[in-house]
Amino acid sequence: MTAAMPGFRLVTPRSLAEALAARAADPLARFLAGGTDLLPAMARGLVEPETLIDIGMIAELAGIAVDGDRLRIGAATTLARLQADALVARHAPVLASAAATVAGPQHRTAATVGGNLCLDTRCVFYNQSQWWRRANGFCLKREGTVCHVAPTGTRCHAAFSGDLAPAAMVLDASVEIAGPGGRRIAKLCELYRDDGAAPLCLGDEELLVALHVPAASGWIADYAKSRVRGAIDFPLAGVAVALRRSGDTLAGLRVALTGTGSRPFRLAGTDAEIGHGVDDAALERLDKLVQKQVSPMRSTMTPAHYRRRVAAALTRRLVRRLFAEAAQPPMRGGGATAPQSEMKP
Ligand SMILES: Cc1cc2nc3c(=O)[nH]c(=O)nc-3n(C[C@H](O)[C@H](O)[C@H](O)COP(=O)(O)OP(=O)(O)OC[C@H]3O[C@@H](n4cnc5c(N)ncnc54)[C@H](O)[C@@H]3O)c2cc1C
Ligand code: SF4
Known part of the structure; x- marks a missing residue:
């Protein structure tokens, strides 16, 4: 109700x-x-x-433009525009690819980049009517004293479930923030903290103005997510991968994840794969790295161990596919995984 x-x-x-x-x-x-x-x-x-x-x-929050050696995407840009924009397709196609997986087409005509990056965390015990939550004694995140996911703990484990953040993280994106103290630029990774009750490192009076994506030619990237309903649903686990290939080895590898904990994050330790090929042993090492660093809890109807394993499986598949695609000549007209090009408007 x-x-x-x-x-x-x-x-x-x-x-x-x-x-x-x-x-x-x-x-x-x-x-x-x-x-x-x-x-x-x-x-x-x-x-x-x-x-x-x-x-x-607010004009400053609108529009997508090449600004020096970066792509500047206004926070009020809709996800539908992000999906269809020619500059995004040319310089950061993984953002369009991730945007296309958010909610349904009608939502995306209104939903924005800033709203997606500043999304509140979600939990099956929290995203319910007031009547439902009261019947359950509310919970730690709001109005209650106990976390139903981890009753002996003292913190909220609700999951960050925005799809854009990991895609922007593998591009090493930053955010432009405005507040009473003026403007500041922060790495997107620094916008988040591991606390389901207060997941954003944003002052109460601060506002996201834009997303900045640096030039990164030679990288190839894509995003994949697992969800209950394929047509419209939040990620149970979402993975973005960006990689560079030199001959038969990796020259760069970035992985970022969402949906598996209270903050989206860049996987640590991927640099150890640089200089190696992508064979079964490398994929096994990445699988272990993901399973060790994700921390899904019982905050969705789907079991936590499934989300852990699916995050690892999505990573393996994406890395294998992108490494193979990176050996091919670029597709004409780009595409979701086409290599990012130099920043030229
Ligand atoms: C049925 C349904 C399915 C959905 N599925 C998905 C999904 O699959 N993946 C997904 O990622 N999301 C999903 N969503 C959530 C939501 O639609 C998207 O995340 C959307 O991008 C949010 O953007 P918005 O502009 O509508 O944000 P709003 O609802 O306007 O705002 C969201 C939050 O961000 C804050 N905010 C907005 N802009 C700024 C800014 N510039 N600076 C600071 N704070 C700001 C607001 O104050 C608010 O707290 C779904 C929603 C629904 C209803
Ligand atoms: S994780 Fe716990 S405190 Fe957080 S919303 Fe869920 S039940 Fe509430």
Whole structure:
């Protein structure tokens, strides 16, 4: 049972300064982008802002452009635009590939890059109606004292389930953040912390302005996810891989994962594979690396050990496929796994 949508005041700033001022004026206000996550969360009583600050009219947050040696993607860019954009297809096709797996086509016409990167964590005991949660005694993340996933623990293990973050992480992307103290640039990996109750390292009054993707010619990348419903669902595990091949060996390998813990993260230790080929032994080593570093908990209907194993299997398959594709001449017109090209508009 979902309660009626609570009332709220909508503010529509036309500049970043106005948006930040509106946020400073109401500490409980929330930034609203596409609303595809925030509005259902409000309907379920998970968040109760009296003011929503619609950031969709701010010019600085819009658009995709080559800026020097990087691609700048405004935080308010919709996922549908990301999927269809020619610059993204040329310089960072893995982002389009990941965006295409988010929710359904209609969601993607409203859902944004910033909203996807700032997605709240999810848990089967939390993303429920207020009635359901009250009947269950609420939980540690909100209004309760016990975590139903790990009852003896003191922290929330809800899973970060955004699809874009790992794809951007293997491109070594950064985020541009604005707040009362001015602008700052941070590596995307630094935006997240391993805490399901407060997964973002973003100040209350800070706002994501853009995603910056550095030039990376010669890399080939793709994203794969496992989900319950193939047409529309959050990842049970999502894996992005970027690699460079030199002859018969790896010249670079990056792997990032989502859906398996409270934060998306870059797999540590992949540099040990540089200089080696991709044979069964290498894939076995990567499988072990993934299984050791992911930490799925009982926060979905699907068992944690399945998510651990599927994360490793997706990694093995992606690495094997991309390594083979990297030996082929580039496809005409690019494609999801086409090598990224030099940054030229
Ligand atoms: C049925 C359904 C299926 C879904 N499936 C998926 C899926 O498969 N994969 C997936 O990744 N997501 C999925 N989602 C979640 C959601 O649709 C997407 O993650 C979407 O990209 C969120 O973007 P948005 O613009 O709608 O965010 P909003 O709902 O507007 O905002 C989400 C959060 O981000 C904050 N925020 C938004 N923009 C900024 C910014 N620029 N700076 C700081 N904070 C900001 C908001 O305050 C809010 O807390 C699904 C949602 C639904 C309803
Ligand atoms: S992991 Fe525990 S505290 Fe976090 S949302 Fe789930 S039940 Fe609540």
